[in-house]
Amino acid sequence: MAMEANYSLFSPFFFITLFLGFFITILIMRSRSRVHKQRAQVLLAPLPPGPPRLPLIGNIHQFVGGYPHRILLQLARTHGPLICLRLGQVYQVVASSVEAVEEIIKRHDLKFADRPRDLTFTKILLYDSDGVGFVPYGGIWKQRRKIYAMEMLNSRRVKSYAAVRVDAVRKLTAEIARKAFAQTPVLNLSQMVMSTINAIVSRVAFGDKCKQQAEFLDLVQEAMSYLSNFSVADMYPSLKFLDTLTGLKSKLEGVHGKLDKVFDEIIAQRQVALAAEAACQAAEEDLIIDVLLKLKDEENREFPITSNCVKAFIMEIFLGGTETSSTVIEWAMSELIKNPKAMEKVQKEMREAMQGKTKLEESDIPKFRYLNLVIKETLRLHPPAPLLAPRVCLETCEVMGYRVPAGARVLINAFALGRDEQYWGSDAESFKPERFEGSSMDFKGFNFEFIPFGTGRRICPGMTFGLTSAEVALAHLLFHFDWKLPQSMKIEDLDMMENSGLAAPRRSPLLVLAKPIIPLTE
Numbered sequence: 001m002a003m004e005a006n007y008s009l010f011s012p013f014f015f016i017t018l019f020l021g022f023f024i025t026i027l028i029m030r031s032r033s034r035v036h037k038q039r040a041q042v043l044l045a046p047l048p049p050g051p052p053r054l055p056l057i058g059n060i061h062q063f064v065g066g067y068p069h070r071i072l073l074q075l076a077r078t079h080g081p082l083i084c085l086r087l088g089q090v091y092q093v094v095a096s097s098v099e100a101v102e103e104i105i106k107r108h109d110l111k112f113a114d115r116p117r118d119l120t121f122t123k124i125l126l127y128d129s130d131g132v133g134f135v136p137y138g139g140i141w142k143q144r145r146k147i148y149a150m151e152m153l154n155s156r157r158v159k160s161y162a163a164v165r166v167d168a169v170r171k172l173t174a175e176i177a178r179k180a181f182a183q184t185p186v187l188n189l190s191q192m193v194m195s196t197i198n199a200i201v202s203r204v205a206f207g208d209k210c211k212q213q214a215e216f217l218d219l220v221q222e223a224m225s226y227l228s229n230f231s232v233a234d235m236y237p238s239l240k241f242l243d244t245l246t247g248l249k250s251k252l253e254g255v256h257g258k259l260d261k262v263f264d265e266i267i268a269q270r271q272v273a274l275a276a277e278a279a280c281q282a283a284e285e286d287l288i289i290d291v292l293l294k295l296k297d298e299e300n301r302e303f304p305i306t307s308n309c310v311k312a313f314i315m316e317i318f319l320g321g322t323e324t325s326s327t328v329i330e331w332a333m334s335e336l337i338k339n340p341k342a343m344e345k346v347q348k349e350m351r352e353a354m355q356g357k358t359k360l361e362e363s364d365i366p367k368f369r370y371l372n373l374v375i376k377e378t379l380r381l382h383p384p385a386p387l388l389a390p391r392v393c394l395e396t397c398e399v400m401g402y403r404v405p406a407g408a409r410v411l412i413n414a415f416a417l418g419r420d421e422q423y424w425g426s427d428a429e430s431f432k433p434e435r436f437e438g439s440s441m442d443f444k445g446f447n448f449e450f451i452p453f454g455t456g457r458r459i460c461p462g463m464t465f466g467l468t469s470a471e472v473a474l475a476h477l478l479f480h481f482d483w484k485l486p487q488s489m490k491i492e493d494l495d496m497m498e499n500s501g502l503a504a505p506r507r508s509p510l511l512v513l514a515k516p517i518i519p520l521t522e
């Protein structure tokens with residue numbers, strides 16, 4: 001009874017509890033009210049501006065028949081450096097200025113370090129996004145980036161692939177020299193360069209004894225051709241069946257099924273080869289697939305590497321690393337052919353620096369200073385992935401005074417940044433490698449106006465590997481041959497538009513004539 005009395009309305013205990021409770025509540029409210037005020041302000045801030053929307057489809061119609069990076073560049077010029085579109089059910093925010101990128105990559109980096117998780121392509125082709133590029137930000141992603149940096153593409157290993165690169169590029173050179181004297185000397189350089197890069201990547205991934213290489217590459221090509229298709233379901237996440245209706249899903253699943261079977265065969269072969277090598281303790285060299293298979297067998301990893309993960313890694317290397325690298329070569333050649341002065345300068349420098357030597361090695365490349373500027377200028381005007389890779393906003397936040405809602409997809413328009421007169425002057429659209437002369441401006445992710453490999457935590461982990469292949473190929477093409485367009489074509493007629501899918505290669509293939517100048521020697 002005495003206990004009950006303590007809880008009666010008039011007991012001193014009750015008043016003390018009430019007072020303390022009140023006091024503590026006030027304290028908590030005061031300390032949180034500042035945070036709340038900020039959050040309330042964020043929630044009240046308007047969405048970034050953008051063009052008017054239609055019911056149901058939002059802004060989808062604006063992309064019909066055009067190239068997304070060019071359309072978004074125009075929209076940024078009209079509506080500002082941070083715009084918001086509505087594509088079906090999703091918000092699509094696009095950043096096109098240094099300030100906007102700074103806010104996303106520096107100020108709010110963790111809130112934008114994630115990728116959309118439910119894209120049809122990555123779900124199907126990348127084993128439910130089980131590689132690196134579309135893994136949610138966090139422990140698993142960190143471990144996999146470490147595999148890239150420490151095991152797969154560390155600088156020692158990238159160097160160790162030099163022999164593979166030079167071998168493939170010499171084959172290309174020999175083929176061009178042979179065709180130069182053929183009846184139909186016009187070269188489809190885009191195609192030749194692409195197959196050279198494919199040869200390099202598949203050689204370091206699978207080795208040169210891989211029987212399935214041709215089949216695998218054909219399937220990758222097919223998969224990539226679907227990537228330029230517009231996935232309707234990606235814009236209506238609650239209506240996933242849409243991709244089934246359009247037939248995209250079944251096409252992707254078809255090619256994925258075939259790829260998966262080829263993967264299984266390749267893996268089985270490598271496992272036999274690895275066991276044999278282990279028995280005689282004579283590892284040939286480190287193929288990327290071997291590196292991954294060894295990690296797969298490792299026990300007590302915090303996040304185990306499964307076979308699907310190995311396959312997704314390899315898929316990403318092909319999807320993210322082949323077309324991007326060959327694009328750099330074809331655009332550099334296109335720009336040089338269009339700009340004969342720069343062509344003459346780069347060839348003269350290289351041929352002089354070689355001092356009569358006729359066999360080019362990777363170690364010669366650092367001597368070619370102007371070539372380096374040519375590559376930078378090419379990456380500025382023709383970033384192979386013009387919109388980088390999509391990110392997603394994890395938590396509603398304020399960017400440049402606007403509200404970016406949680407769940408919005410975010411693109412950074414590297415193409416627009418590279419052509420903005422604000423940063424590059426009134427000749428931003430012209431090809432002038434000299435603009436990088438004596439400048440510290442680089443593409444490693446610190447100068448936001450120049451980010452062909454992206455920036456921040458999600459920056460491309462294959463930068464050195466991709467770039468080295470492009471450099472070696474370009475150096476050989478320029479050193480050994482002089483180039484011109486087929487007779488009937490004038491420089492002004494050369495189409496300089498890009499296509500857009502996963503990468504932005506030339507819209508029409510680069511067709512050229514090569515004149516052998518320095519013979520290829522053994």
Ligand code: HEM
Pocket residue numbers: 132133134145316317320321322324325328383384385388389390451452453454455456457458459460461462463465466467470
């Ligand atoms: C010239 C060649 C290449 C270019 C221009 C390029 C460009 C890019 C870009 C723009 C991104 C997105 C970065 C961001 O979101 O900020 C990216 C990501 C990525 N790239 Fe590359 N790339 C190239 C070569 C390669 C190669 C050769 C590989 C593999 C061997 C590769 C693997 C990846 C992966 C795995 C990611 C995702 C990283 C992540 O989300 O954590 N790339 N690349």
Ligand SMILES: *[C@@H]1O[C@H](CO)[C@@H](O)[C@H](O)[C@H]1NC(C)=O
Pocket residue numbers: 188190191194509511
């Ligand atoms: C050049 O090669 C591409 C494939 O890379 C092909 O689609 C195109 O038809 C070829 N063009 C000519 C004129 O040979």
Ligand SMILES: *[C@@H]1O[C@H](CO)[C@@H](O)[C@H](O)[C@H]1NC(C)=O
Pocket residue numbers: 226228229246247248251
């Ligand atoms: C993908 O796009 C190509 C050309 O734009 C078209 O021919 C093809 O039918 C499309 N495929 C699907 C599955 O939508």
